[in-house]
Amino acid sequence: MPFASESDVLALLAAPLEFDFFKQGFKTKAPLGDALTRDLREQSLGTDEDLYPAVARAYVASFTLEGATKPKKKLTAAALDALTPTAALAALSAPWPTFTLRIEVTDPKWIAHVDAELPMFAGDTVLAKPAPPAKKEAAKKKAAKAKTAPSKPAPKRAVLWLKKGTSDKVWIASQDGATWKAQYGRRVMPDREEKIYELASEEKASAAFTRAVEAKKRGGYRVAPAYEAAAELLWKRLGLAFDDSSGVPVVTRVGPPASAATHFETGFRAGDTIYAVRYRGMGAPYRLRTIEELAVVVESRRAGEDLYLGDEPQAGQERDDDHGERHAPLIRGRPRGRSSSHSSSRDAARSEPTRCRTAIRDIDLARAVLTSARCG
Secondary structure (H helix, E strand, O other): OOOOOHHHHHHHHHHHHOEEOOOOEEOOOOHHHHHHHHHHHHHOOOOHHHHHHHHHHHHEEEEEEEOOOOOOOOOOHHHHHOOOHHHHHHHHHOOOOOOEEEEEEOOHHHHOOOOOOOOOOOOOOOOOOOOOHHHHHHHHHHHHHHHHOOOOOOOEEEEEEEEEOOEEEEEEEEEEOOEEEEEEEEOOOOOOEEEEEEOOOHHHHHHHHHHHHHHHHHOOOEEOOOHHHHHHHHHHHHOEEEEOOOOOOEEEEEOOOHHHOOOEOOOOOOOOEOOEEEEOOOOOOEEOOOHHHHHHHHHHOOOOOOEEEEOOOOOOOOEEOOOOOEEOOOOOOOEOOOOHHHOOHHHHHOOOOOOOEEOEEEOOHHHOEEOOOOOO
């Protein structure tokens, strides 16, 4: 019988809620479904079969099987096929084993969706036994810590940007001890000018750093989300965590909705380097040095706009190949199994052999659609 532990019992209770792998959650609105969806995303477990053993004891206090007897012979589909029609009918007409399953949950709301008038169905797969409470709590704490925390301490840095008329610039100030530096230039250009200021003490460098930031703000520059806030925003909206200590954002962790994109050709992976970002209708993409710059684009993105993340150093630069043809390197990837006839003529004209990433189409987690692909 498929009830060897609390994991199997929780799977039975959750079955009517209908798990949706691609949306990383449960379709039916109910307290148990909402709670399990949160657990799934917080722990980045991916599937319901991984979820139930990890959290079963938080929902199922105990269970008992009463009157359960093991049948003398298991009636399988293969065994039925080997019988004559008359023998098969007799086997199916014979009394079926019955038993009573009594479940005690940790909170009555976990069974609020159960309708006593409707049957419930259990599969014949036995799940892994529940994780010990200590391990489960440790996993939860670890997941909560990693949820928004970058892999390295936040640098003392301020990222400001200005978009006015034809001007679209970025200014980045950072401090290390008694030295602070400013990097600045057009957001679409790969290279930035840099000025380094060495002062007599860390306090004087900090004061100069602050004065420079305030001066830029008075000049019309807007302040990007701070490092920690940018990391949290990118994790919540994209399901991607980054480390930009190398001078460019590198993916360190992938969670939902990004991790739910397995039905597309290629998803994001830890170690992917993101050099550029743009949204549909934009000309040259913005070149990236910091996660704050990426957060600005994600935060200002309009509803319904596709967001493109370039993972090649030359992403976003029009270039001549050996045949003298011009290429626009960032293009939208197609889902697996979709033929080229489904693409628009515009997409077909832009399908050059240049790698790219396509990120989030709809950033709302409740209905996120990830169109992630590597092009070329």
